Amino acid sequence: MNMKSIFILTLYLSFSFTLPAQTTFDYDTDIAPVLEKYCVKCHGPEKQKSGYRLDSYEALMTPGESEEVAIDAGFPMTSPLIEYLLLPPEDEYAMPPEGEDAPSGDEILTIARWIHGGAKSKSAGQGKLSLEKLLGENAFPAVERLRTKGAVIDKLAENSSNLVVDLQRLAPKIDASAIEDLKSVGPYVHEFRAALLPSSAKISEWIGTFENATRFDLSHGKFGDEIVASLNRLGGIMYLNLFGTQLTDSGLEDLQVPKSGQLFLGNTKVRNAALAKVRADKPNVTIYGNPDVNQTLGITEKASRN
């Protein structure tokens, strides 16, 4: 860490009075939102500049190409992340790069204090728990009941605290009690696969409980534009599959998610012009329509001529 950074950090530590008198900080509540705002665009699922990601606690603690962990727990002054944040914007190594939105002094100070306090995450390590312990005595029985009805629910991976919920067998005959149970596991769900949901499932009334999910497969669902408003509240969506639903051009116009990632609109009521428009409007989202059968026929025809 160069002297200039230390000087600037000292300045912040001495003169920042606006920070609330919070003494302990946690990754999920205090740090992740800051990183999400300024860093994840280039160091996340879409791009991994310098081979480095900051979109999860585990990623933040894993070195990129430099083979240097960005966080030295307990020591903000020797944590490369702090150094990069404090470099003057014109410096080659300054992060975020010159011209991009940069975190405020208070935000940097929050990160520094979090590192000083040991760079902890309450949720990290939860992944090691069994599903039963992870969900506790309120939500786990709901999982058991849903499984009995044919849902497949499991942790994403051994050391993950995220759940994958697959309703392929339950969805077509889902009932009110199953929906109640889904609501209680909603916050734990990372991926929700529920093709063939009937309109009677009234999905817009409860999909909001899946506030942390990133992948939603709602394909072949018997619903359309009426679910758009509730989907829009789920800002973390990275994969949204509406293939075979009744979505129309106007629903698509109102749809604000995913902000980046993949959106599937084949076999809906969305017309090609609207599809083209949304493709132009949302360069960060890859939008999939129906396969181009004319291209296929053209290839066959050309091949048969040769």
Place this chain on the structure above:
Amino acid sequence: MITRREFLQKSAMGFGTLALSGTMQQDLLGSTMPLYPKTPHFAPKARSVIFLYMDGGVSQVDSFDPKPQLAKENGKKPKFKVDPTVFNNNGNILKSPWEFKHYGESGIPISDLFPHVASCADDLCIIRSMTAFSPNHPNANYALHSGHILSGRPSMGAWASYGLGTLSQNLPSYVVIHGGQVPSGGMQCFGSGFLPANHQGSIFLSQHPVLNNTSFQESSANLQKKKLEYLGEMDGTLEARLSHSEAIESAIQNYELAYRMQMEVPDVTNISNESEVTKKLYGIDAPYENTRSYAAQCLMARRLVERGVRFVELTINPGNGDRWDQHSRLVDGHQKNAMAVDQPIAALIKDLKSRGLLDSTLLVFSGEFGRTPFAQGTNGRDHNPQGFSMWMAGGGIKGGTIYGATDEYGYRVVEDKLTVHDMHANMLHLLGIDHTRLTYRFSGRDIRLTDVHGEIIPEILA
């Protein structure tokens, strides 16, 4: 009474008799669902695999690995050392009869044998440095499927089933959609070896009846259920008397799965309700009958994967003169084999992509070995295990890439050599399985699909 957790642990280990307690999983027979999904070691990229098995060995220099040097030396005696081949009737350098063009943004060169697959170039990761363990069909087939050149080891599909179970409890976890061409080495290529028998590949045909005995023979469903329950009771009593009874457990489980399949199989294999556009896309109405039949297989594969079947493998159709094994008449044989699979495979990629399934489905296209860059006789090519091409696409694969290289003739690998162990390791990796941890104790050893080998290749992963 057993707890839920005990149940899951025990069923994961395969205590078939628990099925008879009927306390869990309110299915038709109150089954324990031995193939209930298991937690992956790490977050999976792919949920399912579709293995496009190109029986006989596609010629790499005529498909995915262009070698202009062959045209320059066409008809000349090879300047390089030629190893003995199977027929050892090795002729002169034989240039590719097909032209290569560059496709997609990636500009990957693909020959005119595969114009449809070429339209998906940016989705493919072409591995040009694959090798085989044997120059003989049966041994290379066993190795491709099980990592071992001798018969009797579990197939990769059985390992995937053993490692992860399946999302559809009414279907087997490993399905082979059989085009009719029995691989050299036999259908045991798809076997479960020493793994419990419920992991073995179930053979579906591409045309009706896809599976025999899937309709009730009893006068009522209830009567059949009663019979099966009685059968299960007798098997359970026998199992209780024997100390080691894995075979009986598997038999009980397979009876129950077969019962549930009666409901699901006719529906999942019925492609008549697919839209006309989809049928056209796959080539269900193609002029060449083997395209039609492979189209049905690919469409069925998509429908199985949609329902969560873990591993689907497609064998080819025998009506192309021969498998991809053109010891003579390369042009005719390869052209027909390619025409049968090209459009359906491209359609599968495009259809999966449109439905949001390509990023969770790993497609693997490979034969058991490649073919020689020099002729066998005048117009054929012999087996070449020393370097050939395969490709992967979909779940977790970096599309639009080429990995590895053969020499200027396409004969031997010179860069980034891969073996079947590496292929298997990467397939399991994408499914969320650490291949070094997926073991089964047999004859006193903890055996892996990848033996003590297998490297994860970061360059091919997205």
